Amino acid sequence: MAKTLFDKIWEKHVVKQIEGGPSVLYIDRHFIHEVTSPQAFQGLEKRGLQVFRPKQIVATADHNVPTLDQHLPIKEELSRKQVQALKDNCEKFGIELYGLGHPYQGIVHVIGPELGVTQPGMTMVCGDSHTSTHGAFGTIAFGIGTSEVEMVMATQCLMQSRPKLMRINVEGTLNKGVVSKDIILYIISLISASGATGYFVEFAGSAIRSLSMEARMTICNMSIEMGARGGMIAPDDITFDYMKGRLFAPKGQDWDNAVAYWRTLFTDADAAFDTEVNIKAEDIEPMITYGTNPGMGIGVNGHVPALSEIEENEKPSFQKSLHYMGLEPGSNIKGKKVDYVFIGSCTNSRIEDLRMVASFVKGKKKASDVEVWIVPGSKQVEKQAIEEGIDKIFSEAGFQLRQPGCSACLGMNEDKIPAGKYCISTSNRNFEGRQGAGARTLLASPLTAAAAAVTGVISDVRELI
Template identity: 85%
Template sequence: MSTLFDKIWDKHVVKSIEGGPSVLYIDKHFIHEVTSPQAFDGLRKRGIPVHNVKQVVATADHNVPTIDQHLPIKEALSKMQVQKLVDNCAEFGIELYGLGHPYQGIVHVIGPELGVTQPGMTMVCGDSHTSTHGAFGSIAFGIGTSEVEMVLATQCLLQSKPKQMRITIDGELHKGVTSKDIILYIISKISASGATGYFVEYAGSAIRALSMEARMTICNMSIEMGARGGLIAPDETTINYVKGRKFAPQGADWDKAVAYWNTLRTDDDAKFDVEINIKAEDIEPMVTYGTNPGMGISVNENIPSEKAIDEKEKPSFLKSLQYMGFEPGEKIKGHKVDYVFIGSCTNARIEDLRAVASFVKGKKKSDDVEVWIVPGSKQVEAQAKEEGIDKIFEAAGFQLRQPGCSACLGMNEDKIPAGKYCISTSNRNFEGRQGAGARTLLASPLTAAAAAITGVVSDVREMI
């Protein structure tokens, strides 16, 4: 009896090394400007071409500005990294979705929307949040720069098979509770290291009821609990999402692909190393208060008291609160925020923007909050404008920017000033992640939008 992970893994093993890793064939390799330059340098020094340019998808996302993308990039390092990607792709014959291209965007947003991401694949990128693509029932994970070089050169990777965990969420979510709340809840329960060494399959009626974009949010943050990646079995929702997209199979190839995709599920008697069961109705809108994604609570809960924390963890807990400017036992609801960032590979898809627009329509942002909405791709941006979402944001005082990773990480011009509080729909709240001294509270797009309107951390359920 096999798990979904076993079925995909076994199909892609080229060679097994006794007592060691396997040589794993990689179907799709995503690259961006941050982790690819040294890999290309390695190929150049050894005189090796890219093994198969058709299996490489390249885009610029981390370093790009999100205002005036038609102008030269101001930050010297960002400009150099983006230019290096342009040069490397030209030299090695890889098509690049760079600035100005209609397909440009965050790598983990463009893969699914273009139909590049498909069930049953192995997919890698020099970026930890490659786990996003697992929402389609694929084995997708982040790799290091030396591994990027290995895949460019051979289309294969040395990998040891990870342990497996299944997290089953059954029941119905409350109104105002989203997939972002599901994953923040899971991480708060098992900790930011609770799935280290595992690949996680998400299952259960609450998962099956989610849209593809919501499933991507969950798989995206698998990495935030230490997992190697996460995946969800493909079903009718998956197939309907992929159908008709730019790089999806067509005609007879489509029928053949769907027949295979329908076999991709965990067998009833398959065994996992760890099983976790969660009731959907126990989940409320979540918000983080600390400096790792496991430090999360329901919006109506208080930050834990010092007594509630294990002695070994107390020093890091107190250090985290000191950085955030919070006190043990403090209520988080009602706390003032300065910035709201809705974007990143976690929550910058059209569905996220639609949910926020629907909530803020006819409302105005709080005067002392700056709101940045950053679409995940040029296609999301175009769709938002076509649907008039940009006008709703404009009327609410929100700024719709151009696609990129933006304020998810302090690697471009969009940084949160030191000491300021930002409610962010991104995936990480580490010290300095959004800029030196920035204080990040992770939340869903709806919770972020509620804070934008009220100026404080709010329970969106009281406003819908």
């Protein structure tokens, strides 16, 4: 019987199928951070339980950490307490922590792949919705709640209902100035922020296969933003070349054996999906969001929809969103002034993203009235950027290269966007208050963000490269 990539991994990890109910699924890797783990550890202590398999947990501090002066005590009290609690809990339960000051510290969904912890065929979870990032390697990876974090800590298993399956095929060649962030923003604008609810999505097609691993991670990262349980891409030689030699990747004969298995992880030619979506890569242009969910996206040369283009039952929420964003129905987005540019987050903070931005801004200066924050996804990315001289390019352009962390992706640390200010962000969410109370977020690719940093307004990067 023909099987999908999802089927092959799922079936290999089912410990028990509950009749008429969910499956008990074995979890290969569990990532934890300071925000969703304290209550889980507390739950274990109340029940007198130990962590079942601490070696299969990877811990790091990312959400609450400052991105300046990380050698100093954290100023925000709640952030300081959460980071300290993670440190104390990891010591108590025998879990290795990549905390502040550690050379492997960084955003959880950046360090997993770069350390070789993320490997094809795995089941991977974290108390963070963007765990779907790891699906770029051909894994079943998804976010879980705090009670489920406790369940995995105690049993290394999780009860899960099998989702429906969707395949999104992107065929053809991308236009100049269009990158993976534009692909996923285009898809979400097409099917909506709830269009994949109840599904696990496999991304396929020639345009997807042509992407680097870091670009694939961007796409899988935002699969959750269309309501999907997760996203995945079949592993191939691009995957294996990226992984080879990484710290925790298999070595020697173990590597050869692993690759032989990983090559079996693909969707069989006649396997069936519950839903399929077909997209032409040539139809995608540089994208930007204008509203307060990631599905409210348009091409950078497009216009905010007019009221007449909106379904009657959706008009109240549409108008509320535009009121928050300070935009008018039917208005053009290009040329809109921006105040901040944030390039970072688990979506776009890898070395490839920083290289892309540096290549564009080299020899240019930022607009005088725009503040630009570049936040690497990990200490290793930061180190590489400095070794390659990327930090000097940013400095000469007037960009501030900060230290690793989730930063201005979310208003949970010191890096907040002031109320009423417009921020072009390479992160994944644009909900009201996401980057700080009253902040107005426009999601875009690193290239589009860099173009706005230089011009001071929303611009079509294709006109500048």
